[in-house]
Amino acid sequence: MxxxxxxxxxxxxxxxxxxxxxxxxxxxxxxxxxxxxxxxxxxxxxxxxxxxxxxxxxxxxxxxMKSEAESEYHRIGKLDLYEWLQSQKDLEHVLLEPYLKELKQRPDLLVSVGGKSYAIEYQCAAIDGKVMNKRMTTFYNADIEDIWIIGAKAIKRINAASFTLTASHWACARYHESTLAPSIISYCSTQKAFILLQHIIPFTNRSVVTNVKKIPLQNALIFDLFTSSSFTKQQQKEWINKMKHYRLYSSRYKTKETGHLNQEIYRRNLTSIAYLPSYAFLPLKANYLFTSPVFVWQGWIALYLSELRVHEKFSTQRIYSFLEEKITAGRITSRKVYKINFSHYHAIDSYLITLSRLSVITKIEKNMYSKHRAMYWSQKTEELLEEDVRIIQNYLVYEKEEV
Ligand SMILES: [Zn+2]
Structure with missing residues (x-):
């Protein structure tokens, strides 16, 4: 300290x-x-x-004392951020390690702008969920917004558009009170640059595609940290790669949840989990509302729709109940996001609307759909890989229109 x-x-x-x-x-x-x-x-x-x-x-x-276990990487980063904040316009106070007696909290930095306070934590190590929740609640009740900047070294980069996230990273992510995908602010005290992960779309809970923006500290404005971006070409390419990898090596994705889904697919004579329709892999902005892999929760809905007759009607409520059952039975896991009014229902809504745009189902009226055409379960990997590319490209046409 x-x-x-x-x-x-x-x-x-x-x-x-x-x-x-x-x-x-x-x-x-x-x-x-x-x-x-x-x-x-x-x-x-x-x-x-x-x-x-x-x-x-x-x-x-x-x-x-937690801050004494801080690495030199952390200490330098904290000093960099302190000096950088002091150079920013419009900030009324920039305090380093202030001890807030009433809250019994000591954020790394505290800044005020326009009468509102922001507590900033430069987080380089994994953080205990309980400690974090307590902190978030305390600040929330005191009307202080907490902002987490992750030590960039702690986030594992797979390639230009793909990262591995841990539970701590998910806890430190920024969630938006709108239809934006989550983002993460990170800072590297070696490179002296912010590394922003924007438009994060999880394929599995750990494996995500994201748009990476690197901004050198000396050029960065505080506003830059809170900007957002849409799904990029690079993300699209990486998403299709992930689908391909999944198709070819589905046994590596084996978990209890995929096991249950696979059993059900098998029971209905619909091939196996490796051959899920391309529609079970849509990179929705709301995918983060499930901790389960994209193909698990979307796969269960695709399976449900497969069972319906063509033109059969169904309500959004029926899909809600169906998934609720799966969640209760431990077949699917949803993500609880603190401070945000969105829940996994929002992801289900978004999925159904997208399927209707892709003409798999038809929207009849509010919360009412009918099945438009049969969902094809191919057993040929080559055919599926082509279909995957086609469906993702189609999907993105609609997503762009939405923005
Ligand atoms: Zn002490």
């Missing part, structure tokens, strides 16, 4: 530019330092190669 109190109760902020190693040596001789959170005595670690920082003398169970 960078902020402590001296023996006169005066705040010492090591991020202030006035501190040279020599001046810190002098200061260390003159005073002792205390933790703003737990008030125990701290050591001042003066660095020539590492960044100077404070550390607790021994294990005292202070909540501020």
């Amino acid at each position: 960078f902020v402590a109190y001296d023996q006169n109760g005066k705040q010492v902020n090591l991020a202030d530019r006035k501190w040279t190693s020599q001046k810190l040596e002098q200061l260390r001789k003159q005073t002792v330092f205390y933790c703003p959170t737990c008030t125990t005595e701290l050591d001042l670690k003066i660095g020539t190669i590492i960044t100077s920082h404070f550390a607790h003398k021994k294990t005292v169970g202070c909540s501020a």
Whole structure:
């Protein structure tokens, strides 16, 4: 940590530019330092190669100690962000590691703009779900918006448009109160650049396609972090690659959930899970509302629709109930997203509307559809791979119109 109190109760902020190693040596001789959170005595670690920082003398169970496990990568990043925020216009206050006594919280940074406060956390390690929930609730109740910037090093990049996300990353993602896909803000303290993952569409819970934007810190405006983008050509290509990989190596995607779906497909004499119709892989913006892979929840709906006769009517409510049953039975998992009014019902709505645009079903009236044509279950991989490309391209024509 960078902020402590001296023996006169005066705040010492090591991020202030006035501190040279020599001046810190002098200061260390003159005073002792205390933790703003737990008030125990701290050591001042003066660095020539590492960044100077404070550390607790021994294990005292202070909540501020989490930041002592911080890596140098984290410490440098926090200082970069602090200086960068200070250079931004329109920010009223930029505070480093302020201890908010009433909330018992100590965000990395706190900024105010237009009377609204934002707590910023530069998160480089995995975070415990309980700790995170408590923090989010506390800030939410205090009307402070929390913004998570992930250490870019902690996110595994597969290729230009594909990443592997963990539960912590999903928890730190930004969800929007509109029909936008989630996004992640990350910062790399080695490259001195923000790496923004925009329009994140999960194929499975871990494997996602996304549009990556790299913005050097020196050129970045705070507004840039909150921009959004639409599904790019590169994402489209990567999505089709993922479908192909799935078709060819479906056994590698084996989980309890895929097992149940496969059993059901087999029971109905409809080949196997490797041959799911292309319609079970649509890269919807709302896909994140399920933790299950795209082909599991969309696959169950496709299976349901396969059973209907052509022109048979069905209500949205029937699909809701059908999926609710599967969720209760542990066949599908939905994602609970904090602070957002969207739930997996929104994803189901979006899926049905898309299927009607693709002429698989027909919308008759509000929340009422009929099956338009039979869903073809091919058993030829070659044929399916071609169909996959065609369906995804068609889908994107409609998605563009929607935007
Ligand atoms: Zn402490």
